[in-house]
Amino acid sequence: MARTERISLAQGSGGEPMQRLLRELIWPVFANPILARQEDQARLAFELQPGEQLAFTTDSFVVTPLQFPGGDIGSLAVQGTLNDLAVGGAVARYLSCGLIIEEGLPVALLRDLCLSLAKTARDAGVQVVTGDTKVVPRGAADGLFINTSGLGIIPAGINIGTHRLAAGDSLVVSGPIGEHGAAILASRQELAITGDLRSDCANLSPLIQTLLPNAGLHALRDMTRGGLNAVLHEFAEAAGATAVIDESAVPVRPAVQGLCELLGLDPLQLACEGRLLAVVAPDHAEHLLQCLQAHPMGQGAAIIGRLTPKRNVPVILNGLYGIERALPPVSGELLPRIC
Amino acid sequence: MARTERISLAQGSGGEPMQRLLRELIWPVFANPILARQEDQARLAFELQPGEQLAFTTDSFVVTPLQFPGGDIGSLAVQGTLNDLAVGGAVARYLSCGLIIEEGLPVALLRDLCLSLAKTARDAGVQVVTGDTKVVPRGAADGLFINTSGLGIIPAGINIGTHRLAAGDSLVVSGPIGEHGAAILASRQELAITGDLRSDCANLSPLIQTLLPNAGLHALRDMTRGGLNAVLHEFAEAAGATAVIDESAVPVRPAVQGLCELLGLDPLQLACEGRLLAVVAPDHAEHLLQCLQAHPMGQGAAIIGRLTPKRNVPVILNGLYGIERALPPVSGELLPRIC
Amino acid sequence: MKYVDEFRNPEAVARLVEAIRQRAAALPPRQHPWQLMEICGGHTHTIFRFGLDQLLPDNIEFIHGPGCPVCVLPQSVIDQAVALAQRPDTLLCSYGDAMRVPGHHGSLLQARADGARVQVIYSPRDALDMARRHPDTQVVFLAIGFETTAPATALAIRAAAREGLTNFCVLCHLVLIEPPLRALLADPDLRIDGFVGPGHVSLVTGNAPFEFIPAEHHKPVVISGFEPVDLLQSVLLLLEQLQQGQARIEIQYRRVATTQGNPGARAPVDDVFEPAPLAEWRGLGKLPRSGLQLRPGYQAFDATHLLPDSPAPGTLPTADSTTEADPRCRCAAVLSGKLKPGQCPLFGRECTPDTPLGALMVSSEGACAAWYQYRHQGPAHGAH
Amino acid sequence: MKYVDEFRNPEAVARLVEAIRQRAAALPPRQHPWQLMEICGGHTHTIFRFGLDQLLPDNIEFIHGPGCPVCVLPQSVIDQAVALAQRPDTLLCSYGDAMRVPGHHGSLLQARADGARVQVIYSPRDALDMARRHPDTQVVFLAIGFETTAPATALAIRAAAREGLTNFCVLCHLVLIEPPLRALLADPDLRIDGFVGPGHVSLVTGNAPFEFIPAEHHKPVVISGFEPVDLLQSVLLLLEQLQQGQARIEIQYRRVATTQGNPGARAPVDDVFEPAPLAEWRGLGKLPRSGLQLRPGYQAFDATHLLPDSPAPGTLPTADSTTEADPRCRCAAVLSGKLKPGQCPLFGRECTPDTPLGALMVSSEGACAAWYQYRHQGPAHGAH
Amino acid sequence: MCLAVPACILSISDARHCLAIADSGGVQRQIDLSCVTGDIAAEDLIGRWVLVHVGVALAVISDEEAQASLEIWSQLQDLP
Amino acid sequence: MCLAVPACILSISDARHCLAIADSGGVQRQIDLSCVTGDIAAEDLIGRWVLVHVGVALAVISDEEAQASLEIWSQLQDLP
Numbered sequence A, B: 001m002a003r004t005e006r007i008s009l010a011q012g013s014g015g016e017p018m019q020r021l022l023r024e025l026i027w028p029v030f031a032n033p034i035l036a037r038q039e040d041q042a043r044l045a046f047e048l049q050p051g052e053q054l055a056f057t058t059d060s061f062v063v064t065p066l067q068f069p070g071g072d073i074g075s076l077a078v079q080g081t082l083n084d085l086a087v088g089g090a091v092a093r094y095l096s097c098g099l100i101i102e103e104g105l106p107v108a109l110l111r112d113l114c115l116s117l118a119k120t121a122r123d124a125g126v127q128v129v130t131g132d133t134k135v136v137p138r139g140a141a142d143g144l145f146i147n148t149s150g151l152g153i154i155p156a157g158i159n160i161g162t163h164r165l166a167a168g169d170s171l172v173v174s175g176p177i178g179e180h181g182a183a184i185l186a187s188r189q190e191l192a193i194t195g196d197l198r199s200d201c202a203n204l205s206p207l208i209q210t211l212l213p214n215a216g217l218h219a220l221r222d223m224t225r226g227g228l229n230a231v232l233h234e235f236a237e238a239a240g241a242t243a244v245i246d247e248s249a250v251p252v253r254p255a256v257q258g259l260c261e262l263l264g265l266d267p268l269q270l271a272c273e274g275r276l277l278a279v280v281a282p283d284h285a286e287h288l289l290q291c292l293q294a295h296p297m298g299q300g301a302a303i304i305g306r307l308t309p310k311r312n313v314p315v316i317l318n319g320l321y322g323i324e325r326a327l328p329p330v331s332g333e334l335l336p337r338i339c
Numbered sequence C, D: 001m002k003y004v005d006e007f008r009n010p011e012a013v014a015r016l017v018e019a020i021r022q023r024a025a026a027l028p029p030r031q032h033p034w035q036l037m038e039i040c041g042g043h044t045h046t047i048f049r050f051g052l053d054q055l056l057p058d059n060i061e062f063i064h065g066p067g068c069p070v071c072v073l074p075q076s077v078i079d080q081a082v083a084l085a086q087r088p089d090t091l092l093c094s095y096g097d098a099m100r101v102p103g104h105h106g107s108l109l110q111a112r113a114d115g116a117r118v119q120v121i122y123s124p125r126d127a128l129d130m131a132r133r134h135p136d137t138q139v140v141f142l143a144i145g146f147e148t149t150a151p152a153t154a155l156a157i158r159a160a161a162r163e164g165l166t167n168f169c170v171l172c173h174l175v176l177i178e179p180p181l182r183a184l185l186a187d188p189d190l191r192i193d194g195f196v197g198p199g200h201v202s203l204v205t206g207n208a209p210f211e212f213i214p215a216e217h218h219k220p221v222v223i224s225g226f227e228p229v230d231l232l233q234s235v236l237l238l239l240e241q242l243q244q245g246q247a248r249i250e251i252q253y254r255r256v257a258t259t260q261g262n263p264g265a266r267a268p269v270d271d272v273f274e275p276a277p278l279a280e281w282r283g284l285g286k287l288p289r290s291g292l293q294l295r296p297g298y299q300a301f302d303a304t305h306l307l308p309d310s311p312a313p314g315t316l317p318t319a320d321s322t323t324e325a326d327p328r329c330r331c332a333a334v335l336s337g338k339l340k341p342g343q344c345p346l347f348g349r350e351c352t353p354d355t356p357l358g359a360l361m362v363s364s365e366g367a368c369a370a371w372y373q374y375r376h377q378g379p380a381h382g383a384h
Numbered sequence E, F: 001m002c003l004a005v006p007a008c009i010l011s012i013s014d015a016r017h018c019l020a021i022a023d024s025g026g027v028q029r030q031i032d033l034s035c036v037t038g039d040i041a042a043e044d045l046i047g048r049w050v051l052v053h054v055g056v057a058l059a060v061i062s063d064e065e066a067q068a069s070l071e072i073w074s075q076l077q078d079l080p
């Protein structure tokens, strides 16, 4: 029988087939002494110095397709959670990993995705210390969903967050936007689009570490679902301010722009998975930009606008011809347009 | 339009419809000051005393149907994770909550399930401090999946775990087994079975707190997927021993037994969600049993067997007529039999 | 991108704006501004996206026309599409644009959330591919659009016929640009002075659908491209005609549009379709010979056969028509330039892009939707 | 549970065991033990679950018979079921028992993991309900079983016929108990001394299928219930006959079984089915008139019509038959009591419940599977 | 083969199709009575025990015979 | 209405059905050339730019006319 070996419901049953899956595929991939104890909970001999805070975050990853140019759901599941820790100034330490597997997923694919997850974690110096594996019937999930939760330490003295946003602050992006969203859209079979599109997904922590010493840094956010648009609205609302963006200053790669022209989409709404928006006091903006541009992950960084005292809309785009217009919030699912 | 209000993909888009969902449904339900900061990560001013350990666990909940006699996916998602913390001796403190919602889920149902989750957490004295909400297309999930990760503190001096298991130890269950699995099976439309079946799902922490002072307590496990059978195999393997069970000592409620007779299933394989197996030094077993029976959640507790030096199989059942037989591990999905 | 970036050049725009300003100043003085209607929603989109209306001098004003196939889609067609999508064996394929348009029982997005099978596609060929890949599924393609979009639909139907695909059919609401323009221009109060013609319709049709405008109404038409430089050039050409008292069709979009249009694009349409006696328009009512229907030889591809109360083959769906959902709706006045969107009493209150009541709020190309998104975010911020 | 717990009573069991021991001691001495075959897998299950074989004296031994409809299911039927389940519009409904049985291209469980639609049901009526609830889905019910199970299948088919359900049909592999017993008893080397008769077949059929055993082979038969007390009583009754040199049919399971059986259960079967000329058995090959097929009036419910190379209507599936997957398989010897399961060279090595090679390892009722699960967990632990 | 369980008829759920609700050890399911209503009306089976296989009642359990069966072993102690 | 984008023909992917691969700003998709091959063979369109709407090329772009269009504004500075 030359059947592709596939995950069966039995492997989620709690019995021997599941133990075998864990023993042969899951545990070896994530091998570390804490996980190896096979208890229901990881036991961490954690130490927190005075002034340090514990950062805790969770994200589920439901990307389709599971593998895409530039990454896969495994690497993304680590990067996304590490980024959510990093934008709070935290140094990531431990991850959990919850797999929800659809019956029928090829075992080889699952292994590749878990290896990718484990490698990304290892490269980032974090351990997957606790996990859970569920198998659901065909049609009850879409191949594989991964939840990761992350634990990290925010060093004493770090104080960034939306509470520090203020009118006058400069807005800086770390690179061209929309590349993850564009790569995912193009990867979907039904649109049958190819091109020079790669997800920007990345662990932003090393980049963020270089920014934290900047005394003018007020807040960071990784731009994920809803893209730059969503973070601008979130920050404007949190600051009680209006974000004014120079449209032509926003870096967009040609292929992303091309895809958007073809499908009638706005790059500002496309997701990123390895870009951040930094908000910084105006007199520290240049220095922050230089820090970003000096790092391989921030070469395409740009100052794109500023927070201003509140106006009638939360986000304003200053267009190519100097005309301001409102940037409406993302209003739903991204639908390609023909008109 | 008298449409049932249903979750739409737009509500997972990162844009305004999603913000509205979070603002109007999710955040109010979980209301607490840490979550209210709406950062990408919870920031916890955690303090660990010397000797204390941090316990970290994760579980995804994929139960069908979403509501069942005795509970729902929301309460279960809290109880399951709290139990995984508690069996390590930890006092739970914080939870994360990752929702994966299938497009089309009635909003009222989602609200009920979230309220149930929040209430269960509140009743247990833990806060949901970080979360994530995804919406996937119809057919890409089964209504709702919930991942929770939990953080707790293991007090200094607590040392239970599989490393302490030893031949000679007594095996004690906290109550009748298989009730969750039986209730779920019966709730599935395709079998069309009704009866006096209620999930046993419960937060075991209060019960476990009464057991921890017992110096002979070696290990605890909540019996979930694979039921008592799975935990016996896990413990026997970890201890390098054989578990010998008196079949007639294992408490099984009549309706659970009835369902098993009807469908040709073994109650030892049915999941529990509020029962534990305790392993205790033989001379402390009686005392542990009394502690259990003194607590409302442990009234049906029973000593069911013991760990013995390793024999040819990991688990042996001593039957009604004194004949020993091997208890094979759960070999897959639970399939009703006609012969 | 080539043929895009050059036509957005800020310097070119600045010079064109200056030339327009000078030309406008030379127009005869009058009380109300000179009104130019851009027929096509694509132009409306460009105007708002780049703020071109704000670059124009005070005495020149854009009026946003009826040329958005989504805005004019009647609720009855959405109802039919929803009914088809709800059939258990059926997959409804739709352009993204039509997904949010409300019918009487909600939109296709809502129907999908309720369990109907709906797939967003980019090209009619994608719907055809769905039918090929899923032989056990009845694929229904919701074919909307003007003359520009009809050829792709016709080509897909011809391919299905050639292959003998029996699980592919089309719910057809293809419409023609001339009838609504005629209806609009029949209004004796219409104040519009000139028309920016829809370049992408024209490159298929040629000038024919627009010839009645100068001929019968003595108003100039300039067939325009869709980038800022195109549109501003077209405005300039219109002002020149107005200044000189001329009224003829000019083509600004010469890189693709010609007087004759593209007969190669019309041929498959003529083969597959014929004019329908009546078609319904949201906001405009029923207009004679304003739509296309399948010719008798292609009846097998008519999805209305699958509907429970299937109308006589070959007629456009007209059952249960409501041309306007709310009597307070002022779409007609906005369309004819008598009111600005913000002056409709429903604007931004009951009528928003998430809950559109009138035709012009439905698609992001609609005048009210564009106004809402780019100018306002609700009435709390005032009318301007 | 009433009629269950009383028949598991340990005191009753102890007394019965003691009586058996005394009776066995009174049997004439001989070299090899007295072998009693429990025909039915249900009895095998009880024996292993309660360890009844270990309670018997040394000179009494159970031999596990062919009476498990899952164990004897040929690979070709599974292949057909898989092929049907893979059809995009088809839902295959199966008893849980048949899900793990391997065909040539894997089991139904594997097919489902690969994307085929398979639903586990408890009753044929549940399959019928599926067809009613999903009128656009072709529901195929994999009907396996002996005479006990045939009435439920017949009732479901009659209900479907009455309702005019066109999306319900049956892949039928209903078999009869007498032909395999005849085949077994035809073996001149067979050493079995008496038979524990299958109570649940008997309560439908009455004694008829077993009458040839005392009549033609002069061996006693006791029709037995399925609880320990039932089985041990039956053993006792068999020993009495053996001691007295008798050979007749006795009924221990009198609370439900009678000499005549239940004509009310046979009536729907006779209405819907007729004997098939041949049926295939895993491990036994093809046996004449050993199965049931739909009568001509019920051909519309024959799922084999949906198969690409559909056999002539009314014949049981026999294409591509392999009666044994592996030539080293010793199922036949185990079945006839010549070998214990653990003595097969494949047992616990290549042949395990997860990867069954022979018929007797397929279902948890199979002699080898029961032996494996209750006695051993692989060869590492030795043969006993 | 042929797992069958005793069940007590609680009520007739569909008289026309001879369907009843039956209880086995505390769980209830709809079963088909049509094979056991040759000599007895469905309603008269309420409170009686039947033997159920794949949702069909195949026999009415004779309590007398059951008791007789159980008495055998109590007499066994007198066995020689 | 009628979002259309310029695209450069890269190759003929299916000559029989007149399908080509075209590039718009770095992304490629299959498009249908059959409406623009009246006067010119499909292969001769390789390297040419067309205007694409819903996957169908509706016109071959005239570069001369495009340049002429662009020259208008450069002459505008001379305007009175």
Ligand code: SF4
Pocket (backbone or CB within 6 Å): C328, C329, C330, C331, C332, C334, C341, C344, C345, C346, C347, C348, C351, C357, C358, C359, C360, C361, C362, C368
């Ligand atoms: S606001 Fe709505 S109702 Fe009013 S004119 Fe605009 S589209 Fe029509």
Ligand code: SF4
Pocket (backbone or CB within 6 Å): D328, D329, D330, D331, D332, D334, D341, D344, D345, D346, D347, D348, D351, D357, D358, D359, D360, D361, D362, D368
């Ligand atoms: S071990 Fe397998 S092959 Fe051998 S007799 Fe048993 S079932 Fe047949």
Ligand SMILES: [Mg+2]
Pocket (backbone or CB within 6 Å): A057, A058, A059, A081, A084, B040, B041, B131, B132
């Ligand atoms: Mg997060």
Ligand SMILES: [Mg+2]
Pocket (backbone or CB within 6 Å): A059, A080, A081, A084, A224, B040
């Ligand atoms: Mg995140």
Ligand SMILES: [Mg+2]
Pocket (backbone or CB within 6 Å): A083, A084, A221, A222, A223, A224, B040
């Ligand atoms: Mg984030």
Ligand SMILES: [Mg+2]
Pocket (backbone or CB within 6 Å): A131, A132, A133, B058, B059, B060
């Ligand atoms: Mg777990």
Ligand SMILES: [Mg+2]
Pocket (backbone or CB within 6 Å): A139, A140, A141, A142, A143, B139, B140
């Ligand atoms: Mg799927």
Ligand SMILES: [Mg+2]
Pocket (backbone or CB within 6 Å): A040, A041, A131, A132, B057, B058, B059, B081, B084
């Ligand atoms: Mg856990």
Ligand SMILES: [Mg+2]
Pocket (backbone or CB within 6 Å): A040, B059, B080, B081, B084, B224
């Ligand atoms: Mg758990």
Ligand SMILES: [Mg+2]
Pocket (backbone or CB within 6 Å): A040, B083, B084, B221, B222, B223, B224
């Ligand atoms: Mg646990």
Ligand SMILES: [Mg+2]
Pocket (backbone or CB within 6 Å): A058, A059, A060, B131, B132, B133
């Ligand atoms: Mg998140």
Ligand SMILES: [Mg+2]
Pocket (backbone or CB within 6 Å): A139, A140, B139, B140, B141, B142, B143
């Ligand atoms: Mg589903």
